[in-house]
Every structure is written in structure tokens, then in C-alpha cells.
Amino acid sequence: MVVRGPDRLAVxxxxxxxxxxxxxxxxxxxxxxxxxxxxxxxxWFVCNMPRYERTLRVLGPLRTHxxxxxxxxxxxxxxxxYGHAYxxxxxxxxxxxALFPVDAATVSGWTGLEPAELRRRFVEVLEQADLHGEVLWxxxxxxxxxxxxxxxxAQEARVAHLVAMFGVLxxxxxxxxxxxxxxxxxxxxxxxxxxxxxxLRSAA
Numbered sequence: 001m002v003v004r005g006p007d008r009l010a011v012x013x014x015x016x017x018x019x020x021x022x023x024x025x026x027x028x029x030x031x032x033x034x035x036x037x038x039x040x041x042x043x044w045f046v047c048n049m050p051r052y053e054r055t056l057r058v059l060g061p062l063r064t065h066x067x068x069x070x071x072x073x074x075x076x077x078x079x080x081x082y083g084h085a086y087x088x089x090x091x092x093x094x095x096x097x098a099l100f101p102v103d104a105a106t107v108s109g110w111t112g113l114e115p116a117e118l119r120r121r122f123v124e125v126l127e128q129a130d131l132h133g134e135v136l137w138x139x140x141x142x143x144x145x146x147x148x149x150x151x152x153x154a155q156e157a158r159v160a161h162l163v164a165m166f167g168v169l170x171x172x173x174x175x176x177x178x179x180x181x182x183x184x185x186x187x188x189x190x191x192x193x194x195x196x197x198x199x200l201r202s203a204a
Contacts, residue, residue, distance in 0.1 A: 010038035014045060023189035024182050028079060028169065031176035048165050055158045061185060062091045063137055067162050068184075070141040073110050073118055077170035082108035082180035090187040090197060092129065099200050101128040108180060115142050 010033045015025035033041045056064045065087040072080035085104035092100040102125050110118060122138045140156060143149045144163050151157040172178075182188050 006038035007033050010042050013042060017045065017049075021186060022182065022184055023186075026083075026184070027178050027181050028173055028176075031172050031178055032169075035172050035175070044168065048161075051158075051161055052165065055162065059155065059158060061187075062088060062095065062131075063134060064162070065091065065185065066134055067137060067141045067159055068166060069107060070118070070122065070138055071145050071163050071166040072170050072173075073107075073113070074115065074142060074145045075167065075170035075174070076111045077166075077173040078108045078111050079173035079178040079180055080166060080169050080184075081111060083182065083184035086183035087185035087187070090183050090185060090190075090193055093197050093200070094187060094190075094193055096129075099197075099204060101125050103201060104180075104183075115146060118142070 011030045014029040014033065018024060018026040018029065029041075032044075035041075036044055059067070065084045068084040069081050069088060072084065082104050085107040089100045089104055092098070110121060113121070119138060119142060123135050126132065126134050126138070137159070140149075141159055141163070144151065144156065144160050151160040183194075187193055
């Protein structure tokens with residue numbers, strides 16, 4: 001439990017960051033401060049978030065969030081896999097005008113699956129969504145997360161950074177059994193988009 005003044009301040013700062021980025025205070029922030037300490041947690045975000053934001057721009061939000069989901073499921077973290085799977089849903093709805101084939105709650109329930117089964121399920125879903133090209137990125141992510149290969153180009157280096165970054169986030173999420181919250185993407189602040197998503201999911 002966070003009790004010290006510096007820890008409380010760090011939690012507030014990180015929750016404020018979450019509000020600015022995604023419109024809500026992420027539940028993971030207090031556990032991260034509890035694990036890394038006030039200075040360690042703030043420093044970790046200062047080091048990792050700028051590169052994460054650049055990866056969102058370079059790889060695009062759908063691919064980046066998909067990689068984050070795969071890594072988080074590979075590591076067994078329900079919190080992060082839900083937040084980024086929900087982000088995939090919102091991006092897909094905004095860009096394609098249709099629901100992603102599976103919802104975030106279902107995807108986040110795939111924690112603990114063997115890599116081969118995880119891949120099989122993603123291939124099936126991505127084919128349903130007409131996102132065949134993303135299968136390559138699922139394969140790359142699983143290979144990098146499992147240590148079967150090293151990055152061979154700049155794009156794979158970005159995926160490798162996400163693997164390392166989410167290794168920390170996932171470990172904290174699992175250790176503290178953090179409950180999922182909302183979509184870890186700025187689209188979470190789009191009231192019309194989230195309402196449309198809820199409407200379509202409710203009708204599906």
C-alpha cells in the first residue's frame with residue numbers, strides 16, 4: 001500500500017498522465033509506484049513513454065496495440081491485455097466502421113494459453129477482420145517475446161522495446177492482480193466513439 005508522501009505524489013502525477021492520455025486514472029499506477037518506488041516509477045515512464053508514443057506513430061495504433069495485447073497475453077497479464085484489446089476495438093471501429101470480431105473481455109481471457117494456441121486464435125480473428133497482414137506481426141511478437149529471435153530491423157526493434165516495456169507492466173499487473181479499467185488509447189476520450197462501440201457490442 002502506498003503510504004509515503006513521495007509515493008502519493010508520484011501516483012498522482014502518473015494518474016494525471018493517464019488522464020491526459022486516455023481520460024482516466026489507470027489502476028496500475030499505484031502498484032507500479034509500490035514496486036518501483038516514487039523516483040523509479042516516474043523515471044521509468046520518462047524513459048519509456050516517449051519511445052512508446054513514437055512507436056504508435058510509426059507502426060500505427062492498431063498494430064502497436066495488437067503487439068501490446070500479444071505480449072501481455074504471452075506474459076499472462078489480464079490488465080494490460082484488456083486495456084490494449086479495448087484500444088484495438090476502438091481503433092478498428094473508427095478506421096473501418098465495424099466491430100472487431102472479438103471483444104476485449106474475451107481476448108483478455110486468453111492469458112495462459114500456449115503460444116501456438118494463442119497464435120491460432122489471433123490468426124482466426126485477424127482473418128475474420130480482413131487484417132491478414134497483421135498475422136506477420138503476431139508471429140514476430142511471439143518470437144521476440146519468447147526469445148526465439150532478435151530484432152533484425154528498426155521496426156522489430158520497436159516491437160522488442162514493447163516486449164521489454166510490457167515485461168515490467170505485465171509483471172506488476174500480475175503481482176497485484178490489477179482489475180482491467182478502460183481503453184489505453186486517446187480514443188477512450190471520444191465519447192461518441194465509445195458510445196457507438198457500446199451500442200454495437202450490446203446489439204451484437
